[in-house]
Amino acid sequence: MNLAVLLQTNHHNANQDAEIQKRKKQRAKVCLSEETDTQSREKMNIPVLFSVLLVISTVQAFQYTELAQYVDSHEEDYVEALRDWVAIESDSSNVLKRPDLHRMMEVTALKLRLMGGAVELVDIGEQELPNGQTLALPKVVTAQFGNDSTKHTVCVYGHVDVQPAKLEDGWATEPYNLTDIRGNLYGRGASDNKAPVLAWIHAVEAYQALNMELPVNVKFVIEGMEETGSNGLDAMIVAQRDTFLSDVDYIIISDCGWLSRRPALTYGTRGNCYFYAEVGGPKQDLHSGVYGGAVIEPMTDLIGILDTLISPSGNILIPGIREAVAPLTDEEWKMYQDIQFDMDNYKNKIGVDQLMYSNKVDLLAHLWRYPTVTIHGIEGAFSDPGTKTVIPAKVTAKFSIRQVPNMEPAMVKKQVTDYLHSVFAKRKSPNKLKVTMVIGAKPWLVDTQHPLYEAGRAAVKRVFDMDPDLIREGGTIPIAKTFQDVTGKSIIMMPIGGFDDGLHSQNEKMSRYNYIEGTKLFIAYLNEVSKIKRTSV
């Protein structure tokens, strides 16, 4: 440990850019000699170690400019790599697309293997479908680059599954055919989360291509069920805590976006409790003329109970939900107050005249640290264009609650289920209600003063020449909380997605700018992390 600290303090100071420029040519030569050094290092004995380390510490002086140039010169390769990945319809919510999802995991594993990583495709078992059937979960890809115990080890988490997308949903381009329009790369999963995962891979690849040693050991955990709640991953993390994850110091997640054009670091996310409320009655759909008036219609019942979830002014009506929420502190209020956030710009982006709250602090607070209810849609009713005169026999509403500290998913499940059954009972309907919580992803929150975040600030400063916003995320990265609880390691969320990338909606995109500069950010961040003192872990 002490040796490692010594090594790191000998590292070149990342901010001494002038010095870097001066030593440029010298380094190119050293790099060549380093190759030999690296190859022979395993055979070294202890007496020669110290002097060699001093040499390496000089060799490893961070060559950001070369790395950044390398990235710039490979932009088209990176875009093509993203095109190949977007073309795979790895929709984890649609069981019919499961073969594509399996293929996506294999493609990811292959890419990492070709880079010389130690790669595994970890079987995480099966998924139980609502109808009782089981389906193989996509394997989780783990990979390792570097195994130097004197270095820090980071574990990059990402996912390569995507939300559903169809051209008919209103996409301007084919969602699975990456389309470049004025520097924006449109495609499902482009920003969430395929480009960020590729950017991390390319960051490692850039070091390799320039024969530069990685400043830290880099591990990957890439999953394929994030969009539906990371089914199976929790158990895998628990199972690998003392093996694959045992030497991991820090966990990095880049599965979110900036708040504006300014880069951001994310220090919290909301959770997601996703519910199915199914109301079933007749044994099959009925003609609404022939049977209308005789039958107590499941759709009417479902609409009736859905209407009791949230008030027009955004108050959640389910007893106990809002009461559980941690109160807003003065510090938080001040922090939100200080954040650069243009309400008009935000409204324009969404295309609305009025938001639920008219001041910045209320709005940000309700995006980040208060829960909300969204009704996503109804399965089983008539949803196509045209005029079908049907009484649907069984209808299933999909709605979710973005929950926050200190709401517990298990408690939310009980509160929602009990409440819906109680309002349903008042209808005295003979139909059957079934409430299921199909996702119960926890919220996550960390201290922004942690060295991981200091390192993040430094990396953003180097690449973008500005300070990052410190933000929370309204969305959910289900696994963050699990990583934290199981490994006890610190986590940073370092987004590279744009604020207007349209995650989960039509015309999702990743800009070339964010993709390429994001790759550079990751390159710079690996260097910054290597400078964190062990004592502060």
Place this chain on the structure above:
Amino acid sequence: MNLAVLLQTNHHNANQDAEIQKRKKQRAKVCLSEETDTQSREKMNIPVLFSVLLVISTVQAFQYTELAQYVDSHEEDYVEALRDWVAIESDSSNVLKRPDLHRMMEVTALKLRLMGGAVELVDIGEQELPNGQTLALPKVVTAQFGNDSTKHTVCVYGHVDVQPAKLEDGWATEPYNLTDIRGNLYGRGASDNKAPVLAWIHAVEAYQALNMELPVNVKFVIEGMEETGSNGLDAMIVAQRDTFLSDVDYIIISDCGWLSRRPALTYGTRGNCYFYAEVGGPKQDLHSGVYGGAVIEPMTDLIGILDTLISPSGNILIPGIREAVAPLTDEEWKMYQDIQFDMDNYKNKIGVDQLMYSNKVDLLAHLWRYPTVTIHGIEGAFSDPGTKTVIPAKVTAKFSIRQVPNMEPAMVKKQVTDYLHSVFAKRKSPNKLKVTMVIGAKPWLVDTQHPLYEAGRAAVKRVFDMDPDLIREGGTIPIAKTFQDVTGKSIIMMPIGGFDDGLHSQNEKMSRYNYIEGTKLFIAYLNEVSKIKRTSV
């Protein structure tokens, strides 16, 4: 006119079955001689007319047994004809299926033309879509068999368009591949309305095949927009009132079903006011994590206003709707009371434990002569399997009101639109509500003592050896009211569909029994109608 009456009173009495049997062989010979008579008739001059008519009147003695045998021996041909028609996906509500619908009209026209009918494909113009685009309406097929001014002329109305259907909706078999399971022919449109239309065509064909003169002139009006409100047909009927329809005495519609296993005659239908309620907000779908809490969600607004349409106990909450309904008379009450109707059987068929009303009269009254509201579904929200975490940007509810005498569609449109806008206004939402009535089909009601219904009773008696139920129909045959208002002619609804045919729902079917015996019923009915005295028209 007097000559015609004389001719008809000379007709064989349909009930004298023994007499028919006795004359069987004799008739077979007369048929052969009739052929020659028919061919030479056009060249006859007035002096010889009377004696020839006497010969014809004997020739035309109704040969039901031969016709019924002909039908029985052609059952498989009829099933194949239905298979061909069901295979055409003539879904009038889906604009993408419009080419199939056009083909369906052409196939229908061709079939009638090959039988020697005077057939036209009448252009009825274009349809305006909600987005402002226009689309050619399917042509209406008119056909004429026989042009004998001494005979009555009936006009059979039917439609060959169908409701939407997909295997994924829960069909046990491919909906457009007619599948015979234990004598039931499963397929979309089998019962509604392709088999009944074919049965009418086959009825005419049977007379032709046996060289029997049709007892009445038979015209057809076959449309392709019934399932979406018979767009364009009203105008066509008005336009052809003094031409194609001018010599029509009676209109026959077979676009409904029996109430039980007993054949039925239908004397009323409900109307259908079909609405779209569209709520739009953000310019595109949004990630529910990223934006949930900030945005006033269109789906929440839509659920909120839909929940104000109808109470859990079936009361329509839209002011003015129920007040307009004609009060239940004592006669009606008694009539309903006398109808054979097995509540338990009905519940079993639907698969529910409890209906909206627990006694027969209330139930039938609310199926036939009281309005109801059905919410069919929501377009634009997430309706697929899986868990998409989306805030839909624009959602359109589809709901319909089955209206009854004395509700006027124009008034219903105003009542619904005003009401929804008023409840929406109370939400103070910045989203935009747009209410459109896309179908406004009127209800229809006639006197069951009319000779057309007497003839119907006689035909049912002959074919099924029982009296028919006299029923109303909860569904809508939009054009009945228009035919009545424009032509001033009497209408009968003579269903052959089974009570459990599953119209508009999964696994729609037509039984071979109803299809074949129904064809015989139509054959018998043409004969009964020919006996109606002119004075009672």
